[in-house]
Amino acid sequence: MYKLHFGPLLRQYFIVITVNLSVLVTGLGLAWPSPVFVKLRNSTETILPSPMTEEQGSWIVSIGFLTGLSQHLVAAYLVDRIGRKSCIIISCLPKILVGFLYIFASEVWMLLLGRAILGISDIYAFNTVPMYASEIASKEIRGALGTILQILCSIGVVLMMCIGPFVSYLHLNIIYTCFALIVTVPMLFLPDSPYFLYSRGKNQEALRVLTYLRGSESIASDELKEYSLCEKQTVAKRELFKNRTFLKSLFIVLVLSGGTQLVGFNSISFYLQTILESTHTSVQPELASVITGIIQLLSSLCTTLVTDKFGRKPILTTTLAAMVFGLMGLGIFFKLKETIAISGLLNFLPIASVILVVIGYSAGLGSLVWVLSAELFEDSSRGIGIGISSLFSSICVFLTTKYFAQLTSVIGSAETYWLFSFNSFLLCAFVLFYVPETKGKSFAEIQSVLRGKGKSETANFCRS
Incomplete structure (x- = not known):
């Protein structure tokens, strides 16, 4: 280093x-x-x-x-x-x-x-x-x-x-x-x-x-040597889907990309006005959209400042835990709304919950899935790997936004948010137990970890 x-x-x-x-x-x-x-x-x-x-x-x-x-x-x-x-x-x-x-x-x-x-x-x-x-x-x-x-x-x-x-x-x-x-x-x-x-x-x-x-x-010459070493280990594209390391990388990125959509953040963003109309607060939807955007921006900026200090996994697990509680709070509000008249501070529960979800998503999944998608594939397979994962992500975002309203009408608003909360919990567990930490590692070192070999000879070449 x-x-x-x-x-x-x-x-x-x-x-x-x-x-x-x-x-x-x-x-x-x-x-x-x-x-x-x-x-x-x-x-x-x-x-x-x-x-x-x-x-x-x-x-x-x-x-x-x-x-x-x-x-x-x-x-x-x-x-x-x-x-x-x-x-x-x-x-x-x-x-x-x-x-x-x-x-x-x-x-x-x-x-x-x-x-x-x-x-x-x-x-x-x-x-x-x-x-x-x-x-x-x-x-x-x-x-x-x-x-x-x-x-x-x-x-x-x-x-x-x-x-x-x-x-x-x-x-x-x-x-x-x-x-x-x-x-x-x-x-x-x-x-x-x-x-x-x-x-x-x-x-x-x-x-x-x-x-x-x-x-x-x-330093540049050392990095070129690492490129050369990685190229010797490169699998031909037609053989990629027989390569266990590529399939493991692809599986991790597919779960993260799909999970990013299945935690329901986009659905909440698109239906923010509907959520606010369910409360009796004076917050205008236009103002709420601006505030939400600013919170997203500040949360992402915080992640930029700390991700190379604390690592990807601790940030992802912490922010996903925040999303679990935020989505659970939304579900509790809509369940209470079915049985009692909401008044006083309870009207601010969905607002606080949405803020928690926005912070959790923007500081975690929204920022770091892009980073991990680029890090977990080796150089020669990065294009096809990111292409497949982004295709899967697009399908998931289309399904969740298209059928969000239908899902809430079939199982209820509260149950929908609890489902998103459960998805966030599962994704948090997946990150904790299956996703490798990539902080401070070269691409070659990350591939060695995915192959289960720890640091290999490629560690001698520090990617600057």
């Missing part, structure tokens, strides 16, 4: 923050329906021939999930074929097109087309940015740099929630398009992933990039 100097540290942070600006625009897009739908339903503000219907709104929200499903494995292929940087640029350019489409939109089909394109674009961002960040980062700060994705996405959501209600539809989409244009330009000047360059036989270019990132040619 070597001591990180300020110059290389600053360069790594700058590059990773820059590449995650693409995710900031994704955050803007994810929150876009909230302020825009209010305008589209208003007969005086809508840009449509008539106010938007609930059916049209549901399709505008969901079509991106459907189009995105088709791109996970394509992105997994392209990220190893044309490179991480090229895929990130591919994720940025359509957002500019969509911005102009929104500006000139006058029919529902134009909004649907824009959301469909964004769904595809976002898949390239979420599949590629965590991978790129993990391959740029030194192992000592890889966790912190990996959590920047959640921070920038949260900033995008908060910005849209703060700006959207107070400007016109046209001005809001001009602002969105300007963001998309501004963040795309610096992507063109970023270095490509040193591992990708090495995998394409561009050893000297990989050495140059690593020397720039690590601040030392000798």
Whole structure:
């Protein structure tokens, strides 16, 4: 292990923050329906021939999930074929097109087309940015740099929630398009992933990039030796699904990715207004959305500061425990509401519970699953592994958000939240007993742990 100097540290942070600006625009897009739908339903503000219907709104929200499903494995292929940087640029350019489409939109089909394109674009961002960040980062700060994705996405959501209600539809989409244009330009000047360059036989270019990132040619050379050693142990892609180490990594990441959706956070986010309307507090839904976004942002920032000090597992287990109690509190509130008149401090139980769930999710699963997804696969299988896990995650998020309302009507609101609480408990136990700690380990050392060999000869090569 070597001591990180300020110059290389600053360069790594700058590059990773820059590449995650693409995710900031994704955050803007994810929150876009909230302020825009209010305008589209208003007969005086809508840009449509008539106010938007609930059916049209549901399709505008969901079509991106459907189009995105088709791109996970394509992105997994392209990220190893044309490179991480090229895929990130591919994720940025359509957002500019969509911005102009929104500006000139006058029919529902134009909004649907824009959301469909964004769904595809976002898949390239979420599949590629965590991978790129993990391959740029030194192992000592890889966790912190990996959590920047959640921070920038949260900033995008908060910005849209703060700006959207107070400007016109046209001005809001001009602002969105300007963001998309501004963040795309610096992507063109970023270095490509040193591992990708090495995998394409561009050893000297990989050495140059690593020397720039690590601040030392000798450290960069050691890292290239680790790449070489890992490459000797690499399994051909057609043999991956016979390889026990890859299957173990894939199983862990699938459970984490699917579990991230099955704890119900997205359902709570999308139905936050319904939850608040069940209380007799004066908290406005618009204000609550902004506050929730700020809490997400601050929680993610805290994780960035501590993940490389305390490790992934302690943070995940602690935050999942918080989600267990928060979701249990929501269930208790709705069960009491069925039998007694809620008054006084009990009205604040769901608000406190939601805050606990938001903190737990944002500081834990929301930030660290991206980190672990990039860390647990070896270099050559990272693209396909992340592609499969993100496809599974998208299916889970579609099912949980699509059928949340039906589930609550069949088994009840209280029982639904208790089910999510139980899922959080199971996921907490899984992390505690099955997920390896990756803090401070090189990719080669992580693979050795997964193979059950502890630290191997690859430990001699410290990934800087």
